Amino acid sequence: MTTLLTLQNETLGWGETPVLTGVSLSVQQGERIALLGPSGVGKSTLLHTMFSRLADQRVALAPQEAGLVVQLSVFHNVWMGCLDDFSAPRNLRTLLWPSATERAKVEEVLSQTGLGGLGRRKVSALSGGQKQRVALSRALLRRGAVVIADEPVSSVDPAQARDLLRTVTQTFQTSVLALHDVALAQGYATRIIGLRAGKVAIDCAADALSQADIMSLYS
Amino acid sequence: MSLSGRHLLLGLVGSSLLALFFVDLNAGGPDPWLTLSRIAEGLLTPSFHNPGELLRAAGLTLAFAFCGVAFGATIGLVLAPFYRLRRVRWPCIAMRALHEIFWALLLLNITGLSPLTGVLAIGLPYTGIFAKVFSEYLDEADARAEAALPQVASPLLRLLWVRLPASLPQIRTYSLYRLECGLRSSAVLGFIGLPTLGFHLESYFKQAYYAEAAAVFLIFLALILPLRHWVRWRLVPLFIGMSIWALAQVPFPPMGQGAVWRFLTDLVPAPARIEADWLPWLEKVLVDQALPGAIATLSLSQIAFGGATVMAALSFPIIVPRVAGHIGATLGHGILVILRSTPEYMLAFVLLQILGPSMLPAIIALALHNGAIIAHLLGRQSGDLTIRPDAPRGLNFWAWELFPRLTGNFWALCLYRWEIILRESAIMGLLGITTLGFYVQANLQQLRIDRALLLLAVTILLTALIDTASRALRRRMQAQQVLRIEGTRGSATKA
Numbered sequence: 151m152t153t154l155l156t157l158q159n160e161t162l163g164w165g166e167t168p169v170l171t172g173v174s175l176s177v178q179q180g181e182r183i184a185l186l187g188p189s190g191v192g193k194s195t196l197l198h199t200m201f202s203r204l205a206d207q208r209v210a211l212a213p214q215e216a217g218l219v220v221q222l223s224v225f226h227n228v229w230m231g232c233l234d235d236f237s238a239p240r241n242l243r244t245l246l247w248p249s250a251t252e253r254a255k256v257e258e259v260l261s262q263t264g265l266g267g268l269g270r271r272k273v274s275a276l277s278g279g280q281k282q283r284v285a286l287s288r289a290l291l292r293r294g295a296v297v298i299a300d301e302p303v304s305s306v307d308p309a310q311a312r313d314l315l316r317t318v319t320q321t322f323q324t325s326v327l328a329l330h331d332v333a334l335a336q337g338y339a340t341r342i343i344g345l346r347a348g349k350v351a352i353d354c355a356a357d358a359l360s361q362a363d364i365m366s367l368y369s
Numbered sequence: 370m371s372l373s374g375r376h377l378l379l380g381l382v383g384s385s386l387l388a389l390f391f392v393d394l395n396a397g398g399p400d401p402w403l404t405l406s407r408i409a410e411g412l413l414t415p416s417f418h419n420p421g422e423l424l425r426a427a428g429l430t431l432a433f434a435f436c437g438v439a440f441g442a443t444i445g446l447v448l449a450p451f452y453r454l455r456r457v458r459w460p461c462i463a464m465r466a467l468h469e470i471f472w473a474l475l476l477l478n479i480t481g482l483s484p485l486t487g488v489l490a491i492g493l494p495y496t497g498i499f500a501k502v503f504s505e506y507l508d509e510a511d512a513r514a515e516a517a518l519p520q521v522a523s524p525l526l527r528l529l530w531v532r533l534p535a536s537l538p539q540i541r542t543y544s545l546y547r548l549e550c551g552l553r554s555s556a557v558l559g560f561i562g563l564p565t566l567g568f569h570l571e572s573y574f575k576q577a578y579y580a581e582a583a584a585v586f587l588i589f590l591a592l593i594l595p596l597r598h599w600v601r602w603r604l605v606p607l608f609i610g611m612s613i614w615a616l617a618q619v620p621f622p623p624m625g626q627g628a629v630w631r632f633l634t635d636l637v638p639a640p641a642r643i644e645a646d647w648l649p650w651l652e653k654v655l656v657d658q659a660l661p662g663a664i665a666t667l668s669l670s671q672i673a674f675g676g677a678t679v680m681a682a683l684s685f686p687i688i689v690p691r692v693a694g695h696i697g698a699t700l701g702h703g704i705l706v707i708l709r710s711t712p713e714y715m716l717a718f719v720l721l722q723i724l725g726p727s728m729l730p731a732i733i734a735l736a737l738h739n740g741a742i743i744a745h746l747l748g749r750q751s752g753d754l755t756i757r758p759d760a761p762r763g764l765n766f767w768a769w770e771l772f773p774r775l776t777g778n779f780w781a782l783c784l785y786r787w788e789i790i791l792r793e794s795a796i797m798g799l800l801g802i803t804t805l806g807f808y809v810q811a812n813l814q815q816l817r818i819d820r821a822l823l824l825l826a827v828t829i830l831l832t833a834l835i836d837t838a839s840r841a842l843r844r845r846m847q848a849q850q851v852l853r854i855e856g857t858r859g860s861a862t863k864a
Binding site: 209219226242 | 763764770773
């Protein structure tokens with residue numbers, strides 16, 4: 151198995167203030183990692199660090215604030231996932247006059263996330279859950295070796311969330327997802343990393359953990 | 370129905386194309402490249418061979434700006450608490466409706482070429498502006514502190530103890546911004562004969578002394594660019610004192626006896642004065658002068674407005690490091706700061722020497738100056754956006770992230786400059802372009818003050834019309850986030 155990234159006893163944070171200390175972990179190809187822990191514990195910080203360390207790979211990212219340009223259409227926001235595959239003039243053309251092929255490519259991904267037919271809708275007119283699915287669609291269109299997603303399904307219903315995670319698993323060999331639904335995480339992940347009080351508290355295979363082990367993170 | 374940028378864009382393109390039918394763009398200059406290369410040569414080898422004269426002009430430019438702005442700020446501050454009274458508000462609106470240059474042209478008939486003309490030309494319109502803006506600051510001051518005062522406190526006490534101190538930071542920031550504007554106005558007043566830098570710039574340029582003209586321009590930049598750094602609040606009283614002293618030393622030709630009285634009599638429309646028929650007089654002024662002047666002013670301003678929009682949209686990313694790179698962004702800042710610090714009138718004058726007489730120089734000058742101001746503000750706003758870590762860079766970032774996100778603000782800023790562009794378009798008539806300013810000046814030169822006054826009224830009406838349209842459009846676009854444009858300029862802190 152190939153190691154994609156390794157952190158060795160590192161202190162992570164924004165600027166001067168450390169959020170996580172003594173972080174040691176590595177990510178192997180083929181792993182499906184769920185990141186758990188109470189809000190504000192540093193999941194986003196860890197994801198951000200992972201993203202910046204994976205610069206040599208093609209990584210798809212679905213950040214927590216979704217990073218959507220609400221003034222543009224769903225199509226445009228999804229297509230943003232592959233801007234770096236084309237020249238700037240070509241992208242300018244796509245921005246102004248998307249071709250039928252481009253629309254079809256996006257539509258294919260949208261149908262996977264339950265947004266079929268909404269390509270021309272403005273993102274500002276969507277609900278929170280729909281916006282999240284737009285952000286995920288962007289990652290799905292991008293494809294790549296790894297996907298990093300911060301709470302990608304927090305605003306969609308449980309059944310839909312499971313379907314979406316299945317799609318993610320089918321599209322990406324390796325994935326790191328911050329989640330808050332413990333059952334959902336156990337159903338999807340091969341490995342669970344739990345954060346608590348500025349430290350990595352749990353890091354082991356998903357099937358080796360009991361519900362109580364995980365709940366200790368939140369107490 | 371809410372209005373989208375697309376509608377606005379269509380309207381703007383349509384009106385600009387329509388306006389193209391009414392303007393004369395035939396630049397008939399001898400050889401623009403020859404003049405341009407000689408100007409460039411002059412800029413590279415500026416000649417300061419007459420330092421005494423240049424220093425004096427620089428000092429007087431500052432003195433007019435300081436005295437004019439101090440006049441406006443002081444009276445404006447006194448009027449601000451009473452701004453909601455109609456008899457205060459209306460005179461203020463009237464004062465700021467007239468451009469500084471028009472005030473100067475009128476005042477030349479009363480106070481002549483004396484320094485008072487320059488001070489009042491800046492001070493009177495600024496009084497109107499300051500009164501309005503300061504009254505808004507006072508109104509926005511935190512009401513909680515005021516509620517904590519004992520019931521007995523009089524309105525004056527509340528004003529002095531709570532409202533004034535609370536709005537002092539904004540008042541200072543705004544005054545500093547106005548001082549920058551005042552410095553530009555002061556320089557431009559030189560073009561109509563006051564002894565400021567503009568006077569020397571014009572005379573050197575007309576004699577084709579480009580090295581000397583370049584020196585004047587560089588001195589102007591040296592004053593205005595670091596303004597925020599050398600104006601210390603503790604020294605302001607000293608600066609004002611020195612300015613008054615400097616202006617008192619300026620010699621000026623005396624005005625004849627009874628100038629004020631003659632001016633006031635001349636204000637009365639000729640038909641009323643000599644009991645003639647009104648119709649020919651009205652036809653002469655309104656049909657022969659106001660109408661073509663208004664059409665030219667509107668057309669010129671519309672094309673310039675279109676140009677400024679394009680200029681702003683294309684150039685704001687040059688100060689965003691994620692688009693232009695760090696070196697590029699620094700360079701971009703330099704270009705924008707020079708374009709927005711140079712008065713549009715001065716820019717138009719220089720371009721006129723290069724391109725020859727037509728409306729083109731004025732259009733380019735207005736588009737560059739106003740476009741640079743909008744671009745600067747947009748560039749600063751793009752620094753405040755949170756951008757996701759995997760966002761693209763360069764042109765892709767501009768087209769897919771920055772521009773779509775800032776469209777609302779972009780249109781709000783453009784619409785805000787619309788009225789200003791129109792005011793300046795009227796002034797451009799003084800350069801010989803047949804906008805309203807041209808007819809105003811022609812009438813004043815023939816001492817037909819009554820006609821000039823009617824033309825000025827038309828100018829004010831036109832400005833008010835555009836202002837109303839701009840406000841209505843901004844409301845319809847729901848881009849009504851409070852845009853305190855002046856207060857956030859330069860290094861000022863965001864209030």
